[in-house]
Amino acid sequence: MIEIYLLEQLAAVAERGTLLKAAEALYLSQPALSRSMKKLETQLGVSLFDRDNSKITLNKTGQYAVEYARRILELDREMCEGVADFDRRQRTVSVGACAPFPLGELTPVIQERFVEMAVTTELADDGKLLSGLRNRVYQLVILHEMPEDKALFFQHYLEEKLFIVLPKAHPLSGRKSVSFDDLRGYKVLLGAAIGFWMDVCRRRLNAEDLLIQNSMEALNDLIEASSLPHFISDRIIERGFLSPDRVTIPIEDPDAKTTYYIACLNSEKKKYGAVFSAAREAVLRNR
Amino acid sequence: MIEIYLLEQLAAVAERGTLLKAAEALYLSQPALSRSMKKLETQLGVSLFDRDNSKITLNKTGQYAVEYARRILELDREMCEGVADFDRRQRTVSVGACAPFPLGELTPVIQERFVEMAVTTELADDGKLLSGLRNRVYQLVILHEMPEDKALFFQHYLEEKLFIVLPKAHPLSGRKSVSFDDLRGYKVLLGAAIGFWMDVCRRRLNAEDLLIQNSMEALNDLIEASSLPHFISDRIIERGFLSPDRVTIPIEDPDAKTTYYIACLNSEKKKYGAVFSAAREAVLRNR
DNA sequence: TCGGATTACGTGCACCGTAATGATC
DNA sequence: GATCATTACGGTGCACGTAATCCGA
Numbered sequence: 001m002i003e004i005y006l007l008e009q010l011a012a013v014a015e016r017g018t019l020l021k022a023a024e025a026l027y028l029s030q031p032a033l034s035r036s037m038k039k040l041e042t043q044l045g046v047s048l049f050d051r052d053n054s055k056i057t058l059n060k061t062g063q064y065a066v067e068y069a070r071r072i073l074e075l076d077r078e079m080c081e082g083v084a085d086f087d088r089r090q091r092t093v094s095v096g097a098c099a100p101f102p103l104g105e106l107t108p109v110i111q112e113r114f115v116e117m118a119v120t121t122e123l124a125d126d127g128k129l130l131s132g133l134r135n136r137v138y139q140l141v142i143l144h145e146m147p148e149d150k151a152l153f154f155q156h157y158l159e160e161k162l163f164i165v166l167p168k169a170h171p172l173s174g175r176k177s178v179s180f181d182d183l184r185g186y187k188v189l190l191g192a193a194i195g196f197w198m199d200v201c202r203r204r205l206n207a208e209d210l211l212i213q214n215s216m217e218a219l220n221d222l223i224e225a226s227s228l229p230h231f232i233s234d235r236i237i238e239r240g241f242l243s244p245d246r247v248t249i250p251i252e253d254p255d256a257k258t259t260y261y262i263a264c265l266n267s268e269k270k271k272y273g274a275v276f277s278a279a280r281e282a283v284l285r286n287r
Numbered sequence: 288m289i290e291i292y293l294l295e296q297l298a299a300v301a302e303r304g305t306l307l308k309a310a311e312a313l314y315l316s317q318p319a320l321s322r323s324m325k326k327l328e329t330q331l332g333v334s335l336f337d338r339d340n341s342k343i344t345l346n347k348t349g350q351y352a353v354e355y356a357r358r359i360l361e362l363d364r365e366m367c368e369g370v371a372d373f374d375r376r377q378r379t380v381s382v383g384a385c386a387p388f389p390l391g392e393l394t395p396v397i398q399e400r401f402v403e404m405a406v407t408t409e410l411a412d413d414g415k416l417l418s419g420l421r422n423r424v425y426q427l428v429i430l431h432e433m434p435e436d437k438a439l440f441f442q443h444y445l446e447e448k449l450f451i452v453l454p455k456a457h458p459l460s461g462r463k464s465v466s467f468d469d470l471r472g473y474k475v476l477l478g479a480a481i482g483f484w485m486d487v488c489r490r491r492l493n494a495e496d497l498l499i500q501n502s503m504e505a506l507n508d509l510i511e512a513s514s515l516p517h518f519i520s521d522r523i524i525e526r527g528f529l530s531p532d533r534v535t536i537p538i539e540d541p542d543a544k545t546t547y548y549i550a551c552l553n554s555e556k557k558k559y560g561a562v563f564s565a566a567r568e569a570v571l572r573n574r
Numbered sequence: 575t576c577g578g579a580t581t582a583c584g585t586g587c588a589c590c591g592t593a594a595t596g597a598t599c
Numbered sequence: 600g601a602t603c604a605t606t607a608c609g610g611t612g613c614a615c616g617t618a619a620t621c622c623g624a
Contacts, residue, residue, distance in 0.1 A: 001291050001292070001295065001360075001363055001364070001367070002291065002363055002366060002367060003290050003291050003292065004288050004289065004290050004291055005288070005290065005589095008288065018602085018603065018604090019603070019604065019605095020602075020603055020604085028590080028591090029590070029591050029592080030603075030604070030605085031590085031591075031592085031593095031604085031605075031606080031607095032589070032590055032591075033604095034604060034605060034606090035589080035590090035605090036589085038605095039589095043367075044367060044370050044371060045371055046370055046371055046374035047374075051604080051605095052597090052598085052604095053596080053597050053598075053603095053604075053605090054596085054597045054598045054599085054602080054603055054604060055597095055598080055602095055603065055604075056603090056604070060373075060377055061370060061373055061374040061377060064369075064370060064373045065366065065370045068362070068365070068366035068369060068370065069366070071362060072359060072362050072363055072366065073288075075355070075358060075359050075362060076288055076289055076359055077288070078355070079289060079352065079355035079356070079359065080288070080289060080330075080331060082351075082355060083331050083333055083348060083351060083352045083355065084331060084332055084333055086347075086348055086351045087333040087334075087348040090347055090348060292614090305577085305578065305579090306578070306579065306580095307577070307578055307579085308578095315615080315616090316615070316616055316617080317578075317579070317580085318579085318580075318581080318582095318615085318616075318617085318618095319614070319615055319616075320579095321579060321580060321581090322580090322614080322615090323614085325580095326614095338579080338580095339579095339622095339623090340578095340579075340580090340621080340622055340623075341577080341578055341579065341621085341622045341623050341624085342577095342578070342579080342622095342623085343578090343579070
């Protein structure tokens with residue numbers, strides 16, 4: 001068998017043209033390279049170079065061998081990275097979600113069950129979540145629609161309902177409830193990382209009225225400092241996030257209410273089943 | 288970079304299940320293998336085995352690594368054989384022909400021009416010859432029809448004409464010429480290695496009348512010992528192979544006369560051009 | 575007690591570098 | 600006298616083997 005180091009040296013010689021240049025690149029002496037190339041030739045039982053006593057050049061067979069060498073080296077490199085990557089993936093649970101709230105709820109539940117593992121989380125749309133699940137990019141996903149794929153195991157997770165927070169002086173502040181159509185024409189503050197809610201807002205409101213903030217801090221500062229409306233959900237309200245000098249009004253459209261589902265591959269149901277039930281229990285406990 | 292010997296050892300461990308068995312198979316001590324596997328793990332930066340203090344088993348990552356190892360080893364093996372094979376092909380000229388006579392003529396011409404190379408010859412039908420030329424199985428071929436492929440370079444080589452040799456007592460022995468139809472019903476001796484002539488005989492004569500001899504000696508012995516008809520060609524007659532106590536009669540069908548062409552790839556015209564003209568010259572000189 | 579893995583230690587070979595030589599421009 | 604390959608010789612790292620230890624059936 002031909003060892004990798006010989007192939008590396010061959011590839012270097014092929015790339016640099018001379019033993020000297022290749023030796024420099026490999027931090028090796030010319031004699032060492034010279035010997036290696038000879039060794040390679042004896043091991044393969046062929047001559048790879050035309051030797052002109054002061055110049056070696058790859059012959060046809062040599063060029064052919066270099067192609068193999070490159071392929072083997074590439075595969076070897078790929079192995080080093082691939083195995084490390086695989087190992088890392090073995091030790092991480094990737095969770096994708098269509099919205100931040102249920103993701104925030106689920107993460108600690110997972111971390112609790114898989115103490116020794118890393119948990120990575122990501123927001124994405126339902127299409128990417130589903131394909132990611134199939135490609136093993138995600139092990140668990142949170143969707144806002146029931147998946148129809150028979151290869152997936154899923155479970156109802158929780159509901160979330162959207163409210164609008166208005167200053168008391170706002171024209172709509174007296175209403176028992178409002179619709180997205182009522183809100184049209186009013187500027188509204190919202191964060192960028194709100195998952196599929198962004199699609200709802202874009203669909204139901206005017207694009208130019210959406211004051212999207214990339215950072216959570218900027219958003220909170222603006223909410224504090226301005227009298228602009230912003231959204232909030234029942235789940236956040238339950239946590240006690242209510243400002244006393246504003247009114248919080250439910251949004252009546254069906255769009256403003258959603259149901260989340262947790263899903264994983266059927267084949268991994270056994271592994272993540274405990275997470276599913278623990279997640280449900282956590283929801284009930286936190287009420 | 289991971290060296291091949293480590294991958295070989297990994298593959299052996301994967302195959303045999305224990306270090307001990309693998310070590311025996313590799314003619315190596317267990318400690319050596321134990322160290323190698325540890326080394327592999329440190330080099331890859333992952334653990335490949337579950338160590339149960341008295342038993343090691345590949346973990347998921349280990350199994351994944353083994354897949355890579357097998358692929359790399361396979362490629363390495365393939366290189367060893369592939370390069371040697373390529374080298375051999377560099378040093379051989381393969382000639383395919385549809386008939387033995389022109390092949391016998393051409394071979395010495397090639398050998399003369401490519402002294403340091405091996406010449407291998409083979410009989411095959413025109414279809415195989417043409418595909419073999421494209422696949423580099425043959426460098427030169429002798430056809431009995433003009434090739435239409437534009438990627439091929441070809442040249443008229445020589446003609447060959449078939450005669451029938453009959454004992455003087457044969458009913459047809461008085462004829463100036465005969466046709467295949469005249470010969471139908473008479474047994475006839477012929478060699479197996481006559482290329483496309485065999486197709487002609489099968490097409491124009493009855494299968495049960497063809498007494499095909501695999502060895503040239505058997506054929507000659509039978510010709511000597513029997514009074515059965517056999518074929519001969521003008522080219523052989525020119526060489527003086529005529530038996531005094533038999534009559535040699537030309538076969539009048541167009542099928543009994545053929546024209547041979549030498550062909551090679553256009554891209555190798557330069558390399559074999561000299562062979563083409565030398566072959567023609569040799570034909571003229573031998574008249 | 576045996577099968578199987580690991581640790582400890584000494585050894586030899588294979589690969590390396592330095593120096594010298596050869597060859598070509 | 601550059602540039603580049605090869606030969607000769609001496610050094611060393613590292614992969615190996617032997618011996619000893621540990622652990623579980």
